[in-house]
Amino acid sequence: xxxxxxxxxHVPFCLSKCAYCDFYSLPDLSKKAAYTEALCSALRDAQSxxxxxxxxxxxxxxxxxxxxxxxxxxxxxxxxxxxDLTEDCEISMEVNPATANEExxxxxxxxxxxxxxxxxxxxxxxxxxxxxxxxxxxxxxECVRALKRAGFSNFSLDLMYGLPHQTMEDWENSLQxxxxxxxxxxxxxxxxxxxxxPLYREVQNLPSDEECRAFYLRAxxxxxxxxxxxxxxxxFARPSCSCRHNLRYWQGEEYLGFGxxxxxxxxxxxxxxxxxxxxxxxxxxxxxxxxxxxxxxxxEDARAERLMLSLRLKxxxxxxxxxxxxxxxxxxxxxxxxxxxxADGRLALTPEGFFVSNExxxxxxLSAGL
Amino acid sequence: MSVKQENIRNFSIIAHIDHGKSTLADRIxxxxxxxxKREMTEQVLDNMELERERGITIKSRAVxxxxxxxxxxxxxxxxxxxxxxxxxxxxxxxxxxxACEGALLVVDSTQGIQAQTLANAYLAVDExxxxxxxxxxxxxxxxxxxxxxxxxxxxIGIPADMAPCISAKTGLNVEExxxxxxxxxxxxxxxxxxxxxxxxxxxxxxxxxxxxxxxKVCDGKISVGDQIRMxxxxxxxxxxxxxxxxxFGLAACQTLSAGEVGYLTASIKxxxxxxxxxxxxxxxNPTEEPLEGFRAALPVVFSGxxxxxxxxxxxxxxALEKLQLNDAALSFEAxxxxxxxxxxxxxxxxxxxxxxxxxxxxREFNLQLITTAPSVIYRLExxxxxxxxxxxxxxxxxxxxxxxxxxxxxxxxxxTPTEYVGGIMDLCQDRRGVFVxxxxxxxxxxxxxxxxxxxxxxxxxxxxxxxxxxxxxSFDYESAGYEKSDLVxxxxxxxxxxxxxxxxxxxxxxxxxxxxxxAEKLKDNIPRQLFEVPVQAAIGGRVIxxxxxxxxxxxxxxxxxxxxxxxxxxxxxxxxxxxxxxxSLGSVEVSPEAFMAVxxxxx
Numbered sequence: 001x002x003x004x005x006x007x008x009x010h011v012p013f014c015l016s017k018c019a020y021c022d023f024y025s026l027p028d029l030s031k032k033a034a035y036t037e038a039l040c041s042a043l044r045d046a047q048s049x050x051x052x053x054x055x056x057x058x059x060x061x062x063x064x065x066x067x068x069x070x071x072x073x074x075x076x077x078x079x080x081x082x083x084d085l086t087e088d089c090e091i092s093m094e095v096n097p098a099t100a101n102e103e104x105x106x107x108x109x110x111x112x113x114x115x116x117x118x119x120x121x122x123x124x125x126x127x128x129x130x131x132x133x134x135x136x137x138x139x140x141x142e143c144v145r146a147l148k149r150a151g152f153s154n155f156s157l158d159l160m161y162g163l164p165h166q167t168m169e170d171w172e173n174s175l176q177x178x179x180x181x182x183x184x185x186x187x188x189x190x191x192x193x194x195x196x197x198p199l200y201r202e203v204q205n206l207p208s209d210e211e212c213r214a215f216y217l218r219a220x221x222x223x224x225x226x227x228x229x230x231x232x233x234x235x236f237a238r239p240s241c242s243c244r245h246n247l248r249y250w251q252g253e254e255y256l257g258f259g260x261x262x263x264x265x266x267x268x269x270x271x272x273x274x275x276x277x278x279x280x281x282x283x284x285x286x287x288x289x290x291x292x293x294x295x296x297x298x299x300e301d302a303r304a305e306r307l308m309l310s311l312r313l314k315x316x317x318x319x320x321x322x323x324x325x326x327x328x329x330x331x332x333x334x335x336x337x338x339x340x341x342x343a344d345g346r347l348a349l350t351p352e353g354f355f356v357s358n359e360x361x362x363x364x365x366l367s368a369g370l
Numbered sequence: 371m372s373v374k375q376e377n378i379r380n381f382s383i384i385a386h387i388d389h390g391k392s393t394l395a396d397r398i399x400x401x402x403x404x405x406x407k408r409e410m411t412e413q414v415l416d417n418m419e420l421e422r423e424r425g426i427t428i429k430s431r432a433v434x435x436x437x438x439x440x441x442x443x444x445x446x447x448x449x450x451x452x453x454x455x456x457x458x459x460x461x462x463x464x465x466x467x468x469a470c471e472g473a474l475l476v477v478d479s480t481q482g483i484q485a486q487t488l489a490n491a492y493l494a495v496d497e498x499x500x501x502x503x504x505x506x507x508x509x510x511x512x513x514x515x516x517x518x519x520x521x522x523x524x525x526i527g528i529p530a531d532m533a534p535c536i537s538a539k540t541g542l543n544v545e546e547x548x549x550x551x552x553x554x555x556x557x558x559x560x561x562x563x564x565x566x567x568x569x570x571x572x573x574x575x576x577x578x579x580x581x582x583x584x585x586k587v588c589d590g591k592i593s594v595g596d597q598i599r600m601x602x603x604x605x606x607x608x609x610x611x612x613x614x615x616x617x618f619g620l621a622a623c624q625t626l627s628a629g630e631v632g633y634l635t636a637s638i639k640x641x642x643x644x645x646x647x648x649x650x651x652x653x654x655n656p657t658e659e660p661l662e663g664f665r666a667a668l669p670v671v672f673s674g675x676x677x678x679x680x681x682x683x684x685x686x687x688x689a690l691e692k693l694q695l696n697d698a699a700l701s702f703e704a705x706x707x708x709x710x711x712x713x714x715x716x717x718x719x720x721x722x723x724x725x726x727x728x729x730x731x732x733r734e735f736n737l738q739l740i741t742t743a744p745s746v747i748y749r750l751e752x753x754x755x756x757x758x759x760x761x762x763x764x765x766x767x768x769x770x771x772x773x774x775x776x777x778x779x780x781x782x783x784x785x786t787p788t789e790y791v792g793g794i795m796d797l798c799q800d801r802r803g804v805f806v807x808x809x810x811x812x813x814x815x816x817x818x819x820x821x822x823x824x825x826x827x828x829x830x831x832x833x834x835x836x837x838x839x840x841x842x843x844s845f846d847y848e849s850a851g852y853e854k855s856d857l858v859x860x861x862x863x864x865x866x867x868x869x870x871x872x873x874x875x876x877x878x879x880x881x882x883x884x885x886x887x888x889a890e891k892l893k894d895n896i897p898r899q900l901f902e903v904p905v906q907a908a909i910g911g912r913v914i915x916x917x918x919x920x921x922x923x924x925x926x927x928x929x930x931x932x933x934x935x936x937x938x939x940x941x942x943x944x945x946x947x948x949x950x951x952x953x954s955l956g957s958v959e960v961s962p963e964a965f966m967a968v969x970x971x972x973x
Contacts, residue, residue, distance in 0.1 A: 008933060189929045209924035233926065249933040263934040270936055308942055309935065333957075337901050358925040359900055362945040 005053040005266075006248045007080065009039065010259030011065040012277055015098065019132040019199040020160075020191060024261035024275045025063035031277060035259075036072040038284035042258050043079035045285035053254065056086040057245035060093040060113075066100050070107050077111045090244045092117055097143040098134035105150030115243070116147055116155040117187070123177035124170065127163055131199075137177075144181045154241060156185035161215040163191055164203045171215045172222070179226045184241035186228050188219050213355050220351045231314045233354045250309045252302075256287060268302070269294040304370040308361045316340075316348025326367035334360060373447050375629045376557040380449045380586065381502075382467055384494060385476035386484035386844060390506040393538040394476055394547070398450060399617055401544055402435040431572070432584055432631055434614040439552050446552050449586075449631035451571065453490075459719065460848070461667055462572070464493050465647045468663060469571040469586035469631065472500040472555030474547065475522075479505045479513040479535070482521050483811060485785045485844035491526050502554050503530045504547055509537035517812065525811050558586075558629030566590030567657040568650040570600075573641055575695035581638035584615070585650060586631045588661065593625040597653040598636065601660040605643045606653050607636035641698040667699040669717025670778065670849070671724055671828050672745045672761040674705060674871060675731070676713030678738035678951060678962040683712045689735035690714060693727060700727060705762070709871040709955045710740055715762060721828060740953065740962045743874045743969050744828040749776040749852055763873040766859040769910055776852040778824040781806070784835070785817045786843035793838040794818060801826035802877060821850060825875065829969075860885055862892070863906040863913075869955045872968070885915035888968060895964035898922040903958050919958075 013032055014025045058080060068076070080091075092115040093108060105116070120140055122128050128135065135143070147155055157178045161171050178186065190212055193200040207215070220230055228236040235246060248255055249265075257264045261275040264287065271291040273280065297305065303321060310317035319331065319342065331347055334340035339353035339360060353360055385391040435448040453466040467473060473494040477487055494501055503522050505515045515535045522530040532554075534546035572584040585592075592598065592612055599606045612634045613622035626632045638644050646667070649660035677686045690702050701717035718724040724744065731737050750758045751774040752767065760766050782803070784794055791808070798805070798820045806819035822831075827847070835843055858881050862872035876884050885907035892905045896919045903919040927938055952959035 006933075190924070190926065192927070192929065209922075213923045234929065249935065255933055257933065261934075263936065265933065265935065272934060272936055305935070305939070308939070334900070339900060354926065356900060356922050356925045358927060358942060358945060359922055362942050362949055363900070365942065365946050366949055 003053045004056045004086070004248075004253060005050065005083075006057040006059065006245050006253065006255035007043075007055055007083070008245070008255055008257040008262055008264075009058070009060050009065070009076070010257065010262040010273075011035075011060060011062040011068060012260050013062070013067050014064045015067070015096075015134060016132070017198075019130075019202075020193060020197055022194040022197050023063070026277060029067065031281065032068065032072065034281055035277065036068065036075055038281050039258055040075050040079040042280075042284040042287060043076070044082060046256055046258070046287050047079075047082045049288040050083065050256075053084075054086050055080075055083045056089050057248060057255075058085075058089065058091040059245040062094055064096045064099060065093050066095040066104065070104075073108070073111060081112070090115055092243065092245055094119065095143075095147075096134070097140045100143060100146070102146035102150055105147045105152060109151045114152075114154060116152050117185075117243075118143065118147070118155060118157050120157045120178060121160050122163065123174040127166070127170065127174070130164060131160070141181075154184045156187055156237075156243065157181065157183045158187045158189065160189050160191050161219065162207050162212045164205050166207055166215070168211075168214065168218065172218065175219055175222050179222070179228075183228075184238050185243060186223055186236040188216070188223075188234055188236070190216070213352075216355050217351055229314075230351065233312045233357065247313075250312045252306060252309060256291075258287065264291055266291050268296040270297070300370060303368075304365055307364060307368065307370065311347070311349055311357060311361055311364075312354075314348060316346045319345055319347050322364070322368040322370075324368055326369075327364060330363055330367045373627070373630065375560075375562070375627070377444060378447045378449065378558055378629045379472065379551050379555045380451065380470045380558055380629070380631055381472040381474060381551055381555050382451045382453050382470050382494075382499075383474045383476055384453060384463075384467075384487075384490035385506075386478070386481075386486040386490075389476050389478040389481070389484070389487070390538045391476055394474070394504070394506065394536075394544070395450060395452065397538050397541055397544045398448075398548065399433065399435065400541075401548060402437050402448065432615050433617050434631065437548055437552065439549060441549060441552075444552075447630075448548075448551060451631065459723070460489070460493070461665065461719075462646055463490065464497065464663065465569070465571045467494055467497045467499060468661075469569055470497070470499055470555075471558055472502060472551065474551070475501050475503045475526075476506050476538075477503065477518050477522060478507050479515045479518045480507055480510050482514075482518050482815065483525050483785065485783055485817075485846035488525070488783065488785070488817075489846040489848075500555050501526075501528050502547075502550050503528065503533040504550075505530075505533050505535045506538055508535045509540050509542060521811055525817075558588075560587070560589045560628035562589070562591060562628040564589035564628075565655050565657040566592060566596075566598075566650070566652050567661065568592060569661050570644055570646055570648045570650060572646060573644045573698075575641060576635075579611075579635045581635070581641055581644045582620075583634050583636070583638065583644045583650075584632075585634065587626050587628050589628050589657065590652075591625050591627045592634060592650070598634075598650050599653050599656065600644060601649040601651055601656075602664050603643050603645060603648060605638075607638055607643075609634050609636050611635045641695065645698060667719060669699065669701050669719060670746060670824065671718045671720055672747070673716055673718070673724060674707060674710070674713055674742035674762070675702075675716050675728070676707065676710040676740045676742075676871075678740050678953075680711045682737060685735065686714065686731070686737055686739075689731050689737060690716070692735075693730060697727075699723065707742075707764075707871045709869045710742075710953060713740075717761070721832065738962065740871075740965055741969075742871050745875065746778050746824045746828060748857065748875060750774070751776075760875075763859055763875050764870050766873075766875060769858070775855055775857040777855040777857060779850045779853045780822055780824050780827070780847040781850040782820045782822045782827070782845065782847040783817060784820070784843055784845050785811070785815065786839055788814050788816050790839040790843055791816055791818065794835065794843060797831075797834055797838055798822060801831065802880070822847070823853075823855065823877070824849075858909045860888075861908050862888060863904075863908060864892070864896075864955050864958045865903050866906075867955075867957065871955075871965075881909060882914055885909075889915040889917040891968045893917040893919055895967045896958060896960055897964070899958060 012025045016027050091113050093113050094117045096119050223236040230236050231242045254266050260277050260280045263272045269291050271294045340349050383391045432451040437446045437448050451466050453463045505518050508515050519530045534543050536543040567589040568585045568587045570585050573581050576582050596609045611622050612626050613620050614632050647664035651657045694700050699719045702714040705715040747759050747761045750772050752771050753773045803820040803822045809817045856878045858878045860876050862869050889905050889907050902921045905917040906913045907915040
């Protein structure tokens with residue numbers, strides 16, 4: 001029993017859709033009970049099929065997991081505890097500040113949730129309104145106090161940059177407000193608008209790429225100064241507070257995803273459930289056999305994945321498995337332009353490099369013949 | 371069927387593009403019963419897909435028809451010899467015409483005489499042909515046949531009072547055209563008993579029979595089994611087959627005599643052995659003098675052609691070889707560009723010829739191509755006294771080795787509604803044109819003559835002319851020798867590296883403007899790279915224009931939700947595939963589209 005496994009649970013409900021959000025969720029809570037029941041069946045079904053793996057991370061994402069009633073959460077946790085969990089299993093839940101109070105946090109804590117990821121997004125009321133978030137800055141502050149009182153020391157705050165009309169001052173203000181809450185972890189996301197979301201059609205005055213880059217580099221600087229070290233493109237943490245579930249995505253470790261649109265990586269196969277709640281309700285069980293039908297990654301695929309996933313991490317990737325002459329030439333060029341560093345046989349992107357990582361990674365893949 | 375020489379009529383139809391040449395040919399085929407209306411779903415004489423789409427004839431063909439005149443009751447043999455309709459193929463047109471005794475000059479009654487009407491009419495006059503004017507499209511509301519009749523008389527100087535007024539589209543009065551051919555086109559001269567002398571006016575390559583030679587017997591006879599000699603190429607063959615051209619194929623016979631038009635096969639392996647304009651005679655008892663007018667078709671426009679996907683180089687070579695089988699005027703040789711890899715330096719008769727070849731390569735052989743800016747042949751007198759001809763900027767010597775440079779000049783004629791004269795003058799001026807004269811055909815239409823450097827029209831002159839005259843002007847040109855010129859070679863450097871494929875030769879006065887323009891275009895078309903890229907245009911070592919492609923600043927998928935790697939993988943895969951199509955110009959990646967955009971200088 002040497003492998004570990006992560007479990008991801010997608011809760012596809014929200015009070016309302018945020019104007020920028022392209023993730024699968026429904027602003028209709030009527031199917032919540034049915035969903036919970038289906039989810040528990042799905043978990044039990046998978047649990048009976050999982051062999052030789054201990055679960056060491058669980059992540060509730062969404063949607064808005066904190067919309068689940070206490071009873072529903074309890075049922076899901078019971079189904080989870082049927083898996084072989086490690087002593088120190090990290091159990092994270094995303095929480096929308098508009099949906100939680102001290103009592104809720106206390107309940108989550110008592111159930112075994114040990115890490116909270118709070119969707120702060122921005123500090124100012126103006127920016128929160130623009131993103132159609134339902135909480136106010138005051139509610140956020142109250143929320144953070146409540147979670148601390150409930151016993152959570154390991155919590156993360158999410159912030160977004162590159163918002164319409166955002167200035168460097170606005171952004172620094174958001175960062176400083178977030179850091180004042182002394183989180184163990186920060187996730188900083190650039191606003192990326194898919195054509196499918198309402199904000200895509202409405203927005204004007206988005207900061208330029210140049211400005212976004214400046215926001216990003218400034219954030220790295222400020223976070224580091226507060227002892228939050230960058231460990232991934234968008235994530236920062238105090239020592240030993242990195243999100244282990246997040247890391248597993250990039251380190252090529254296994255995870256099973258439950259619920260509509262949830263992604264899995266298991267037994268060398270990748271699989272994503274369809275974006276349909278009704279499909280999930282009709283057929284919640286059989287995740288492992290659905291995964292089984294996917295083709296296993298070839299060794300080439302696996303190498304390409306390793307390169308692209310590892311380079312999202314601060315620790316980077318081992319150079320030796322990819323070292324064609326063309327690859328080494330690319331690496332040299334990246335280094336000479338301070339987009340990457342090489343040390344101890346590993347290639348790692350700098351913050352400047354992270355911000356153009358798609359371009360870098362596609363060049364590297366090509367040069368490595370992958 | 372024996373043919374009375376005095377009842378043979380060999381003729382062509384000449385016209386400006388779109389004036390109805392092919393449609394009239396169709397009607398003639400129908401009326402003579404060679405083709406039924408049902409078979410006439412396609413224009414029979416133009417049988418290449420590209421020709422049909424462009425409405426032009428690229429390779430000439432001929433067809434033999436019989437006509438019984440209702441007027442004199444005689445049986446006539448008509449040999450309708452089709453001609454290519456564009457200036458690039460002037461030589462081939464002239465050889466086709468030289469096989470005829472008469473030509474139908476078709477003029478669109480809504481448009482009047484256009485540049486190619488005149489160019490073709492002059493060619494016909496040069497060959498001493500009887501010109502029979504035909505006024506077409508009289509069924510259209512905008513038709514003005516009387517004005518066009520007067521114009522033909524004034525501008526070309528031939529009587530037009532008997533010209534049939536027809537609609538080739540509806541068939542109206544087309545029978546008058548047939549009768550006019552019988553009446554006015556002279557019978558071929560020539561002595562069937564003299565030593566054999568025949569003119570090759572076309573040849574095509576057939577995979578089974580070798581080259582099929584189309585010819586007219588001027589004197590003597592040609593029969594199966596004869597030993598023939600091509601006088602210019604000096605090669606000899608035994609005739610395996612002779613015959614006539616029918617609308618849907620070849621009809622073999624035993625002998626063709628003076629005045630007749632037909633084909634022969636003789637196990638001829640390459641078009642180079644049966645060149646258009648060459649004279650066929652017998653190995654024994656040859657004619658003393660070959661026919662006048664032969665010259666090898668020489669390319670005047672050159673361009674580097676590269677496969678967008680370097681791996682398809684062998685496919686490109688095969689495709690060019692196949693095209694060359696049927697197009698002796700296409701020349702190519704392998705060349706290598708540091709920027710574009712392996713490709714070919716190709717020579718063309720002119721711009722249209724180049725466009726046609728490129729389009730056929732892309733369409734028939736499914737190749738995506740990158741082409742370099744077209745070049746003409748420059749003649750250089752070097753300081754060591756030698757003379758050098760250069761058609762590739764890469765081979766252009768450094769300025770200190772050149773004593774004098776000469777560039778090819780053309781005499782251009784442009785016929786236009788008078789309202790566009792100002793715009794055309796601006797354009798010609800801008801292209802270093804020298805005004806020669808201007809004549810009015812009618813009060814609202816004029817003919818301008820300019821001397822223009824060929825290198826100023828090889829790229830986008832047609833397009834520029836079209837856009838300035840809303841398509842109403844017509845253009846034609848003929849070679850007018852070489853003139854001394856102040857030429858420089860302009861080099862483009864990306865990231866400090868010379869990009870050979872972007873070098874071009876330009877007049878020194880225009881170098882700065884062109885340099886700035888091309889630098890801007892590169893800046894706008896090169897995608898942002900990981901690093902800043904300086905773009906420089908230089909003459910010799912001197913940089914005369916500079917731009918910078920700014921560095922890429924943001925290209926990141928910040929959020930990758932719930933471990934959905936597949937979406938990210940697809941994105942990167944797409945990005946990577948896009949890169950595969952890119953060409954590295956030095957350390958800079960440029961898509962084939964961007965490369966081509968840079969070459970299009972006119973907005």
